[in-house]
Amino acid sequence: MKEYARGARGEGRVIxxxxxxxxxxxxxTALVARARQECSHVIASVFVNPKQFGPKEDYKKYPxxxxxxAEKLAAVGVDAxxxxxxADVYPDGFRTYVSVxxxxxxxxxxxxxxxxxxxxxxxxxLFEIVEPHFAYFGRKDAQQxxxxxxxxxxxxxxxxxxxxxxxxxxDGLALSSRNAYxxxxxxxxxxxxxxxxxxARSELSVGMRDALQLQTVMRRTIEAEPLATVDYxxxxxxxxxxxxxxxxxxxxxxxxxxxxxxxxxxxxxIEPSPAGSQEFAFQL
Numbered sequence: 001m002k003e004y005a006r007g008a009r010g011e012g013r014v015i016x017x018x019x020x021x022x023x024x025x026x027x028x029t030a031l032v033a034r035a036r037q038e039c040s041h042v043i044a045s046v047f048v049n050p051k052q053f054g055p056k057e058d059y060k061k062y063p064x065x066x067x068x069x070a071e072k073l074a075a076v077g078v079d080a081x082x083x084x085x086x087a088d089v090y091p092d093g094f095r096t097y098v099s100v101x102x103x104x105x106x107x108x109x110x111x112x113x114x115x116x117x118x119x120x121x122x123x124x125x126l127f128e129i130v131e132p133h134f135a136y137f138g139r140k141d142a143q144q145x146x147x148x149x150x151x152x153x154x155x156x157x158x159x160x161x162x163x164x165x166x167x168x169x170x171d172g173l174a175l176s177s178r179n180a181y182x183x184x185x186x187x188x189x190x191x192x193x194x195x196x197x198x199x200a201r202s203e204l205s206v207g208m209r210d211a212l213q214l215q216t217v218m219r220r221t222i223e224a225e226p227l228a229t230v231d232y233x234x235x236x237x238x239x240x241x242x243x244x245x246x247x248x249x250x251x252x253x254x255x256x257x258x259x260x261x262x263x264x265x266x267x268x269x270i271e272p273s274p275a276g277s278q279e280f281a282f283q284l
């Protein structure tokens with residue numbers, strides 16, 4: 001793949017990379033569609049990265065269907081698929097890791113120790129192999145995107161990170177490969193994440209700026225759903241992912257919720273309007 005990608009660069013092509021772990025859905029194909037608009041050559045990767053799963057997480061049962069994924073990617077215009085074996089990415093004796101300090105210790109990092117070290121490491125390897133001009137990620141994984149952006153900045157990488165909107169089902173549930181784990185009853189209950197974010201947005205829209213009160217609104221919404229258990233529900237800085245006392249800058253309302261045994265995440269982006277205004281815009 002490295003020689004293939006360098007050949008494309010040498011021909012003057014603008015390379016876009018869409019990194020995935022497979023089990024593709026419309027969120028992934030939306031990333032490809034954006035890459036197709038902005039790049040002359042699109043490469044997608046499919047690799048279930050063992051380094052970002054904890055010992056009690058779902059690495060072994062994570063959905064895998066490379067043949068089906070390859071068909072979907074071909075149908076939406078991907079020029080090349082990179083699907084390496086684990087031994088190709090992590091050869092015997094592998095011992096070098098990337099750690100983005102500070103941001104990685106909160107929220108997902110606290111709940112999933114070592115997760116972001118695994119993410120940063122594999123993404124850096126993908127960037128080194130593919131050498132993309134642009135790499136496309138979904139905003140649903142907001143903390144992950146922030147960490148990758150920090151890594152790119154700190155290591156002077158020649159790749160621009162493009163963050164794309166969350167893609168949702170008609171009832172608001174954010175698309176995720178892990179949604180496949182949900183039973184019919186759990187799938188219905190899983191809309192509570194969206195409902196909690198909508199409740200926070202409603203409070204923000206009428207002037208609520210106290211982060212603790214907004215968190216309480218989200219928690220109460222989730223706790224009213226018998227099949228749901230809150231892991232975290234916070235209002236955080238979009239830059240540092242540290243908790244906010246009061247919403248006064250670019251921020252996220254972030255959620256991680258167990259629905260049955262399946263852990264789902266979602267967020268609401270809170271954007272200040274132009275300077276001098278006290279208004280905010282919201283992106284679900």
